[in-house]
Every structure is written in structure tokens, then in C-alpha cells.
Amino acid sequence: MIEKDELLKPYSLDVASTLTALNATENGLESNEAQRRLNLYGQNKLPEPEGKSAFVRFISHFKDMLVYVLLAAAIATAFLGHWVDTWVIVGVVVLNAIVSFVQEGKAETALAGIRNMLSSRAQVLRDHKWDEINADELVVGDIVRLKSGDRVPADLRLMEATGLRIEESALTGESVPADKGTAAMATDSPLGDRSCMAYSGSMVSAGRGVGVVTAIGALTEIGQISRMITEVETLDTPLTKQMDRFSKSLAWVVLSMLALMLIIGVLFHGQGIAEVFMAAIGFAVAAIPEGLPTILTITLAIGVQRMARRNAITRKLTAVETLGAITVICSDKTGTLTRNEMTAQKVLTRCGQYDVSGDGYQPIGDITIADKKVVISNAPCLSALLEVVSVANDTHVIMENDEWRIVGEPTEAALRVLGNKASFDATGYVRLAAIPFESSNKFMATLNDTPSGERKILLKGAPDRLIERCKTELNANGATEVINASYWHQQVEMLGRQGLRVLAAATCVVPSSKSTLELSDLEQEMVFVGLIGIVDPPRPEAIAAISECHKAGIRVKMITGDHADTAKAIGIEMGIGNAETIKVVTGDQLEVASDEELQQLAGSCDIFARTSPEHKLRLVMALQARGEVVAMTGDGVNDAPALKRADVGIAMGIKGTEATKDAADIVLADDNFSSIEKAIEEGRTIYDNIQKSLLFILPTNGAQGFVMLFSVLLGLTLPLTPVQILWVNMVVAVTLALALAFEPSEPNLMSRPPRKPGTSIISAPFLLRVAIVSTLIGVLTMSLFAFELASGSSDAIAKTMALNALVLAQTFYLFNSRYIEVSSLSLSRLLSNKVAWLMVGTLLLLQLAYVYLPMMNRWFGSTPLSMTQWGICILFGFIVFLIVELEKYIFRKSKKA
Incomplete structure (x- = not known):
């Protein structure tokens, strides 16, 4: 058996080599072998944290030089027989300790939050047949089956993947589910690019797959984050240091x-x-x-109570004051600076480029061109595109508890909301056949009967895949003409530079006798219709809050798992920097940087893309080494170690994971970045x-x-x-x-710079x-x-x-x-x-x-x-x-x- 640290990176091996390295087969393990490995390597669960007892935490409040002097004075008065003095002195010291102990609250339980993310059951191939077992009984070498809605029970090297998409934002920071396949990746691939791996704790959002277990428990990626949390050293706050001196x-x-x-x-x-x-x-x-x-x-x-009224729940008392000394805020992008709700923002057809207003999943907004609201019936290209994205769509947007939520995938939800904003009615369409989305094809197609009596193929997916399949395009008059492939590639690049995720739509009328749909049907007479630019929109209140932070002399740095172009575009829109001066550093650059180089990068750059949990932690430590007082915000498990290390860790209360909340000092009840600015005030x-x-x-x-x-x-x-x-x-x-x-508050409180770290109180x-x-x-x-x-x-x-x-x-x-x-x-x-x-x-x-x-x-x-x-x-x-x-x-x- 090979431990994870000894094993060649499984995502860099083909399936056969991985099975060989794990001493496993595609037919699964025998029960006796699985039991042997279970006895040898332990269960698939994370180790319990070692917590401090209430007594130890209470005694810690006596660790102060002045308290030692007072206790010595109490002992001396007792020897001299002045018992009233003795008991008054002791009573004062104990009373102060009790007040501090009660206000401090419960100890951190970050690891418990992560353990709750682990799956409880798993479909496993044992003794040549599929069976369902407790996930903590999985061992390395087991063959596991995944389907939509499952939580991945261990780290898996995928052997089969059919339309498999996995929600990994808690680990990678990616705002959309990752497409999965079976092809091996380069050895230096970052976590978010390892498409042949499924990681423990992530959720299957679509499709199905089969994989071999490569790591369990503490050796999984989520286990490594758990270990990082236990190893992260928490620092004394500026006030604590000053009062100690x-x-x-x-x-x-x-x-x-x-x-x-x-x-x-x-x-x-x-x-x-x-x-x-x-x-x-x-x-x-x-x-x-x-x-x-x-x-x-x-x-x-009292500050805690005031902050609670401003939607900032404080878990650690001293964090309240530390906020006032913050010089740098390191913020996760997805769900913190942005809404974590994919939104169609641009539509581009031969009729023109349309802007779509409104954020998130609520169906409120207009489609405009040159600031004028569009009449859909007068725009044949737009009408055809709306038909494709609304009908070839398996996701639904529903109202639940006064909040719009999705049943399905975020990207399809953005397209569904686009159709809803245009009041497109898809109820009269009848689906006859479909080709589901697969990572190898990167598109989805359906065969439908339309209300007008036509039978159509509706196709949506990656622009490069659709452009190569279309011979014609729909022009401004609604007629077809030869496709200008170079034009559309240029438009895709232009939208990408704006930080948009680009999808394309195509359509084709087929004979009414056609009742099946094959891949070969998509290479016949498909007509290219247009492009849709989708974005995880910035929070408007976050933009204003960043501006206020800059006025207060506080730098805001964005750390995300997204690609560099997307991160840069969002950073410019958020006001973190401008197009001329903003610089993006990637995880690959951070990986090879020495500690000295990292400190320089951390100080000079404000956007960091394609980062891993280790990168976030190193960045926080590098900034602290430069003398900065750092606040770190986030909502995913991947943010937890950095939140714990930061001078103030700030978690999102609504969309944040329990692990993140428990690792944080402050939890935002409204997931609103502007609450951070109010908390700093x-x-x-x-x-x-x-x-x-x-x-x-x-x-x-x-x-x-x-x-x-x-x-x-x-x-x-x-x-x-x-x-x-x-x-x-x-x-x-x-x-x-x-x-x-x-x-x-004093006047102009947020117009003055932060007090210098180390300055005497x-x-x-x-x-x-x-x-x-x-x-x-x-x-x-x-x-x-x-x-x-x-x-x-x-x-x-x-x-x-x-x-x-x-x-x-x-x-x-x-x-x-x-x-x-x-x-x-x-x-x-x-x-x-x-x-x-x-x-x-x-x-x-x-x-x-x-x-x-x-x-x-x-x-x-x-x-x-x-x-x-x-x-x-x-x-x-x-x-x-x-x-x-x-x-x-x-x-x-x-x-x-």
C-alpha cells in the first residue's frame, strides 16, 4: 500500500497506472482485503480536535504580570493577618477573570464544521457487486460510484465520467461546477484544474461517474485543510500585545x-x-x-453588541478592537465580493450587442440596446437565442422562503433567468430527445416540437465547439448566411476580457419525421445564433465599501480560484485597481516564489488568481511578516486556514460553510462586504x-x-x-x-489612516x-x-x-x-x-x-x-x-x- 505522500500524483497518471499503484483493480476489492486495509490504515474520517478544558481556559485569564503582583500582595497581607485586605484583593482578581472568561465564549470548533461536510454513505464495488456502506468504512483502492446529488465520500481518481459536473467552490473558490473527465493532467496542475479527480466533501451537481479511492480521512484534500487549521498559529491581537507590554x-x-x-x-x-x-x-x-x-x-x-446590530456577529471578543487596526483586507471573491449567483449580462447577435440589467436569480431586469428597451418580436436573432437557452435547459428557478433559489446548475440558471426577464414562454415546447452535457463535448442539445408546429434542434455550449459545427449564422434580418467564424472568435475573446464566461447558441429546423438525436445530427445544418456573456456579479454595496476602505487607508486584496482574466475584470469593476496599474498574480507564480519574493508580491499586488488554500495562508503570513494587520474574508472550506491565521477572520453567515464560520472571529449575518467597513468603523x-x-x-x-x-x-x-x-x-x-x-464615534473617524502596527497605546x-x-x-x-x-x-x-x-x-x-x-x-x-x-x-x-x-x-x-x-x-x-x-x-x- 502507498500513502498519499508517497504516491505519484494520481491526477497525473492514467487510470491503469493509478490502479496498479494502489494495488487495486477495476472490479473493486474483496471484502477481506478491504477489512485488512481498514484495520491497517483506519477509518475514512477526520481526527477529533484536542480542545482546552473550561478550567484551563479560566486559569489562562490569570496569566498577567500585574495579576501576579496583586496575588503576591494578597499572600503577604494574609501572612500579616490583614484578612479583609486579602479577600478583597483576591475577590477583585477572580471577578476580573470570571468576566473575561464569560465574555470570551466557547472555544473554536473549526474541525467539527469540516467533519460535517463528509459524506455518510457511499456506493462501493466489493466482491464484484455494488453495495452501499458507511463512508467511513471506505479504504484506498475501493471503486466508488457517483450520481447527481451525491456528496463525494473520499478523494477519487475518476475512471468513468458521463456528463459529470462537481460543485467544488468550497475547495477551489470556483463559482461554477467543474466539468469532469478521465484524462490525466499535468503534474503541476492546480487544484481547480484537476478535472480527472473528485474530492471528498464536494457535491455532484450533474451526471454520473465511477472512481477509485486515492485518499481517505486526514490524507484527503479536505483533510489537509483540516490539518492546516490545527497547525495554524493564531497571533495575539494588537491590543493584546500593547496591553501585555x-x-x-x-x-x-x-x-x-x-x-x-x-x-x-x-x-x-x-x-x-x-x-x-x-x-x-x-x-x-x-x-x-x-x-x-x-x-x-x-x-x-459593548462593541460586540453594536456590531451585532450591524450584522457582524463576533465570536472572539478581542477581534472587535483588532478590526480598528486593520491595514489590509484579503477577500475571497465568490460569495464575498460577488453574489455567487451567475447572471447573464451581455447578449451578442448579428442584430447587435444587448445589455441585461438585474443581478442574481430574481427575474427582474431589462434587455436593452443603446439604452433602449428591446421589443423581442422586432429582434429575430435575439428571439431565436432566447428560445435555445430557455428550452434546452434543465434548471429551474423557484421562490422559497422569500428568496430565489435554483434547482440545477448556476450557469443554466443564469440562462433561465435571462429568458424570464424577456418573458419567454417555454411551456408549449415538447422535448423528444436530448444529448446531455458532457465535459468531452462541452454542449447540450435537445430535439423539440415548438408551439408553431416546427421541429427543431436547440444547441447551447462552449463557443468554440458550436462555431466549428455551424456552417451558417442568423443575420440581422432573420435570414441565414455563411458564418463568419473569425468574427465570432473575436467577440468571444472580447467578452472574455471583460471577465465574462461565454456560452453560444445554435438552432436548426429538422423534418417532422425525425424522432431521435445523435451527435452526427449536430454537424448537418446547424445555424449559429449568438453569444451570451455570464458573470458572477459584484455586490454593489461591496464596491462602495471598498471605496470607503481606500479612504480609510485600508488596502483590499482579492484572492480567488478563478482564472486571471476573470479576476482582473472583477477587480477593476470592484474598484480594487484600474486597468492601467492593476496586476494579477497566479497560483503558479506564488508556488515558485521564495518567502522574500512572496512578501514583495503580497505587498505590491492586489489580485491573486488560481490560488489554493496553501497560497491563501502563505499570503496572509507574508503580509503579517511585512507588519500588516490582516483581515481575511471567505465562505469556503478552502478559506478556513487563512481565516484562522489572520488577525481577524471574517466568514459569510448565509453562504459560508460551518467550518469557515467556526474558524472565523467574526461572522457576517448578511454576507455583505459593506458590513466589514461598518465593523472597522x-x-x-x-x-x-x-x-x-x-x-x-x-x-x-x-x-x-x-x-x-x-x-x-x-x-x-x-x-x-x-x-x-x-x-x-x-x-x-x-x-x-x-x-x-x-x-x-469621533468625527471623520474613517478619513484617518489606520494606526501604525506596533504603535504604543x-x-x-x-x-x-x-x-x-x-x-x-x-x-x-x-x-x-x-x-x-x-x-x-x-x-x-x-x-x-x-x-x-x-x-x-x-x-x-x-x-x-x-x-x-x-x-x-x-x-x-x-x-x-x-x-x-x-x-x-x-x-x-x-x-x-x-x-x-x-x-x-x-x-x-x-x-x-x-x-x-x-x-x-x-x-x-x-x-x-x-x-x-x-x-x-x-x-x-x-x-x-
């Missing part, structure tokens, strides 16, 4: 300051080590933004709001850290205890900071603001605490006032943070976010509980305050608001200078 930097700063506090407090001020250690823990708790993970998670979750808004949250939270923690650090360094009494600091952090985070998640002006506000609030808090103690107030009152001043200063600072540069001194701006005022009210209620409830007084050491003392705290907050607005004014002036 930020956490590590902050952790080292905190640890350094802890060491400094211990040294200064013990050696220089003679304080007890336990006292200084608690102060150091208080500093750690103060400086670390415990609520930040929760705020980030909630902000992203939402992603940018979310990033802005996360920046605003950081701009708000960091000075909050900075001020607390300032108070604790300088109290120890100066040998002063601590204004706040660690548990009081935790209270401030949590109530501010779940109220004030949360309000920033509801901020609307905290810029230099950002750090300056953090430093100024941290120092300002810290100094005011320490000054108020010292003033109260000097005035004879108790330690509890001084600490309660210091904490209240800290909270109210942050409340006022919230309104500064809602606009990073723009002034907040505007009534309309102050009132524009109703959630902000709701959160301020909630915070005040929490603070009233903190100050006046006896239970809170016992837990946190707080005490009731007078109205005068509240007024002093409010005044301190207002001073902070005015000073920050002055800083923003100075910054705006310096920026203009």
Missing part, C-alpha cells in the same frame, strides 16, 4: 518602587517593617489598575474609547500611587489604607470608567497628561489629609475626606477625559453622554453608602462627614477639572504653533 512595564515600575519604599521607610525613617510592608502593598494596590481588565472586557462587549471607535478609559484610569491609579509612595518617602502618615484604595479602584472602574465605553502627550493629573490629584489629596489632621480632625475623618476628595476629583476628571484634545467647557458636550451622568449618580450613591453605612464604616474605617466637608471635597474636584482644561488649551495652542 504595558502590564510588564508597569509591573517592573511597581516592583522597583516597592523596593525603594521598603529601603527608605525602614533605613531612613526607622519605621517598622510590618508597617512599611503594608504601605508598600497599599502602593502596589494603588498603582495597579485592577479594574482595567474588566473595563476593557466590558468596552469590547466600530473597531476604531472602540479603540478610541479604550484610550479614553486608559487616559482616565491611569491618573486615578497614579494619584493613589503618588499618595502612598511620597507618604512613605517623606515619613508621613498614610492618607489611605490598601483596602480603601481597592474600594476607590473598583467603584470608579465599574461606574465612571465604564461610561467612556458608550462614547460615540500610550503616546508622549498621553503620558504627560497622566503625569500632570496624577501629581495634581495626589498633591491635593495629601494636602487635604494633612490639613484635616493639623486642624484637629480624627484620623478616620481625615482619611474619609481624603478618599472622598480623590473620588470626586476623578468624577470631574471623567468629563475632561471624554474629549482627549477638545475642550469639555461646553454644555452640549457635557450633556451628550447620558450614561456618564447615570454613572456619576451611581458613584455618589456608593460613596454615600461608604460614608454613612455602619457596616461600611467597620469594613473600611470610614466615618460620616458634614455638608461643609463634602463642599470642600467637591471644590477640590472642580479645581482639578479647571486645571486639566487649561492643560488641554495649552496643548492645542502648542500643536497649532
